[in-house]
């Protein structure tokens with residue numbers, strides 16, 4: 001492990017690095033070309049910028065919205081709704097999975113309900129939540145939780161059940177309590193599953209919030225998109241979509257980094 | 267002398283939806299302090315079932331177990347159980363793995379920690395304390411698993427096919443290694459295996475079990491007349507083959 005690195009090894013590592021760099025360059029190149037082609041096509045009037053918008057028009061829209069501060073308000077609304085929905089959906093999902101694991105009877109009784117609720121398109125409940133909770137952030141967050149909760153429960157619970165039985169026997173031979181089996185074996189060995197559920201939930205939370213904003217239509221990026229569509233301002237729609245993509249990507253990488261950090265620490 | 271482990275008329279029947287499976291029938295034997303007792307038997311004859319019952323993880327259908335004269339009920343801190351796979355937790359370092367039992371039993375005292383440090387040093391894992399299990403060789407992992415069992419200071423060790431995951435060469439070395447450690451620490455051991463040679467080389471007394479439902483078919487006292495006997499030196503003793511043939515015949519393996 002601490003030996004002198006051989007020339008072959010150095011060459012191999014160098015090759016690996018070069019390849020990695022090439023891929024990043026190509027990725028950036030692809031992104032830029034898409035925007036350039038888009039811009040050129042609209043400039044040449046080969047596609048109608050009124051319907052397709054264009055990168056330069058999007059930049060202008062972005063600057064205009066930033067200047068009057070409205071962009072910040074909409075981004076902030078969507079962002080905090082997503083964060084809260086994501087956190088609550090994930091935390092409750094894991095807590096319910098733990099309860100199911102603790103009580104076999106409970107999980108057997110609830111199983112058909114979970115399966116049906118999982119199959120149900122939760123978005124269908126949106127109007128119900130809005131009637132119950134009013135057309136506002138609370139209803140939007142509830143929709144978001146509804147979208148991610150059941151998937152989290154099922155995925156994490158399945159992960160719990162896949163814990164190596166021999167590891168459980170081992171701690172039982174030390175007379176571990178049910179709670180100790182959970183904290184010393186089941187939770188740590190399900191860590192990858194939980195991280196995966198978190199990553200899936202990032203995507204689902206954005207879906208929940210945007211659909212919620214479509215339905216409620218007061219503020220947020222979802223509102224901007226619906227509004228832009230209704231008044232035929234595709235610049236506004238496209239700009240919001242791009243901002244949304246950037247935010248979602250950041251959140252995804254945030255969760256990924258958190259996972260790597262935690263697994264390195266333990 | 268009171269037996270370290272007294273097994274009296276143990277029977278076990280598993281109940282499943284598909285029917286009943288009689289795993290053990292009327293098993294009785296005694297293990298005295300400091301002894302190494304081996305159990306061999308064909309696959310599925312109930313060896314693991316028997317050890318789980320002695321470990322207090324499983325209720326027998328009838329019969330009783332006594333540990334130093336006391337009737338066993340549930341998991342007993344005098345007993346340490348080593349399973350087939352080393353089952354080290356990849357998310358813990360070797361040190362953290364080794365203190366798992368102490369952690370669970372809320373016994374992480376200064377004394378105990380010092381004892382663990384001593385075992386780690388004595389048995390050559392000092393430089394690997396902060397490594398994760400995947401960075402260790404099979405033999406080292408097995409040693410770490412043994413130290414984890416010894417850390418809670420049991421008097422009796424139960425080894426269930428503890429070496430079967432190792433390749434042949436490593437297995438011979440680890441047999442020797444683990445045997446010496448258990449002897450040095452003055453423990454009593456029951457070792458279960460399908461490997462006849464391993465059983466003979468490690469035990470002072472051997473029980474051969476029949477096919478399911480497992481009964482004790484034969485008891486064999488293994489005595490080589492060698493000073494400071496170890497599994498390796500036993501394998502070289504002239505009597506070894508004789509014992510081997512005796513057990514082989516009794517096991518009645520048909521291919």
Ligand SMILES: Nc1ncnc2c1ncn2[C@@H]1O[C@H](COP(=O)(O)OP(=O)(O)OP(=O)(O)O)[C@@H](O)[C@H]1O
Nearest residue numbers: 280282287289308309310311312313314315316478
């Ligand atoms: N939980 C269980 N439920 C039902 N039957 C079981 C259960 N555990 C074991 N058995 C059955 O009891 C018998 C004895 O099993 P056991 O694991 O004790 O055998 P073994 O001698 O350890 O076998 P091996 O040498 O393969 O490890 C087997 O036939 C097995 O199918």
Ligand SMILES: [Mg+2]
Nearest residue numbers: 313314315427
């Ligand atoms: Mg077995």
